[in-house]
Amino acid sequence: MSGIIRYDINEEWAHSGIIEAGDFVYVGYCVGNIGNTIEKQIEGALDHLESRLKIVGIGLESVVQMDCLFRDIWNIPIMEAVFKKRFKGSYPVRKSIQTEFAHRGGDDGLHFQLDAVAYKN
Numbered sequence: 001m002s003g004i005i006r007y008d009i010n011e012e013w014a015h016s017g018i019i020e021a022g023d024f025v026y027v028g029y030c031v032g033n034i035g036n037t038i039e040k041q042i043e044g045a046l047d048h049l050e051s052r053l054k055i056v057g058i059g060l061e062s063v064v065q066m067d068c069l070f071r072d073i074w075n076i077p078i079m080e081a082v083f084k085k086r087f088k089g090s091y092p093v094r095k096s097i098q099t100e101f102a103h104r105g106g107d108d109g110l111h112f113q114l115d116a117v118a119y120k121n
Contacts (some may be wrong), residue, residue: 018052025062025118027052029050034110038075041112042082048118059094062118066094071111074097079112092116 008017019026030052032044044058053059068079076096083091101110 003089004070008052018055020056020120023119023121025053025056025058025120027116027118030114032118034106038041038111039082040080042079043086045112045114046082049114056094056120057118058118061087062120063087063092064119065115065117066092068094068096068114069099069101069113069115070096071098071101071109075111077100081106 003022006016006018007020008013013036015029017028027049030048031041032048033040034044035115036044049063050060054060068070069086070076070079071114072097079096
């Protein structure tokens with residue numbers, strides 16, 4: 001398909017981590033600092049997102065939409081505090097979802113993941 005570029009391809013998972021389609025960039029499965037506090041996991045997921053966006057030459061300011069997945073949805077205020085610091089007023093549209101991750105769970109497991117859409121012009 002012309003106009004679609006796939007990056008960070010994982011054949012084992014049958015997954016593309018980044019897809020550039022026209023003016024939009026889709027980024028999936030951003031996680032980080034698994035096993036740490038929820039705040040550190042949110043920071044780590046944003047670090048992961050930021051590093052992936054750099055691959056296509058953009059940054060967090062280009063993010064327009066995010067899906068935020070939580071093991072415990074009551075951690076939203078912690079995410080909001082981190083987002084205020086990292087996005088500096090240029091907030092994306094977002095939705096927050098509680099889920100059981102198909103990943104190592106429990107206190108030492110995954111508690112936060114994000115997927116994002118960014119605009120590249």
